[in-house]
Amino acid sequence: MTVDPNAATQGFPSPKPARGGPHPARYLVPALVAAAVAVALGVYGKVHDPAGTAFNLAGFSSTGAVKSWLATVSLFFALVQLMSALMLYGKLPGPRWSSTLHRWSGRVAFLVAVPVAVHCLYALGYQTYESRVFWHSLLGCFFFGAFSAKMLLLRWERLPGWMLPLVGGLVFTALTLIWLTSAFWFFSTFGVTT
């Protein structure tokens, strides 16, 4: 599959169709949904008056600890995602059930991340008072947009071969950066506590 080098200026995702692929306008749908999700989350986080507190789980000292551990679980399954994706693309030897592994590790990673995001948006909001917080807010919104795009792209077969690795890689990179700017920061500031 060849990539038109001029397509790069078209932005993300590049709407240049592969030969025989779906109509380029179809890529607009995931892109627009992704943008809408990201902007909607950001606007909610900005407009909603942060409540400061929300649910907590028994056995944890603070919501920060709960979220950090949930985020770490999510990142773990994201790493499984990366591995199983490499298996699917034949870059790593993998079992026959690696596609099932990829699907379900992705679902778990996503569903575990949702409560964390809800708490972030409900209790803390979209904040920009520090560069760490700013990047975390921005990437958090971006992540759920990019993930929505990834899910919608999966619905079409005959995508350009680079499309899913690119979008999946974006999702993975975003989640990693989100974890570094939150859970990693939390653990290194307050210690690895529960």
Add this chain to the structure above:
Amino acid sequence: MKRSGPLLTLLAGLLLGLFMLSLNATTGTKTASSTYQDEPSPSPTPKRTVTSPAPTPTRSPSRTPIPNADYAGRTDDDSAAVAVTLRDGKAIAYFCDGRDKESWLKGDVRDDGSMRLTGKGDAELNGTLKAGKRIRGTVDIGGGHYAFTADKAKKPSGLYRATAAVRGAKIDGGWIVLRDGTQVGILTRDGEPSPAPRIDPETGVVTVDGQQLTARPVTP
């Protein structure tokens, strides 16, 4: 030809998110209300008009009063934190760098939202309340000049203080809990400042030199 698995995944995430949101909105103690009225903040210390034998009626009740609220934030250079608590036209503020520089400041809030608070050693805070959402101002302390922005704080973020005697030493601790959960605090033992241990922001419990104390929200 279309696979529905990914859509179901997205749907499940959406439903889970909405479910958690509704759980928060219903179980949260009125925190979900979007109105910016001053909430009857359940501070354990009852409101007292401290040492004001002749309360001068500077504000007529017909004017819109300054809402009771808590504000917390950082200095522009990020070296220290500032928290301000407003109650009934009076303000108490705490400036703290988390190491050795701190000051408690007190004063009145004027009807236009401006305030000039003073503390020990010629410490001074000049600030203005902007639309009830944040206080922007400056603190002058010990020859330093700090600009700060303090956003409206919701529990458990805010200003806490604990005073006690532990093994003969007079303990005075001040904490600013910021919105993201970080704490800036100083513990003074017999006038000797040092970084404060963390308080549990939900309960205010803190362990100082092996003894458990409770830090309480500060009111003017």
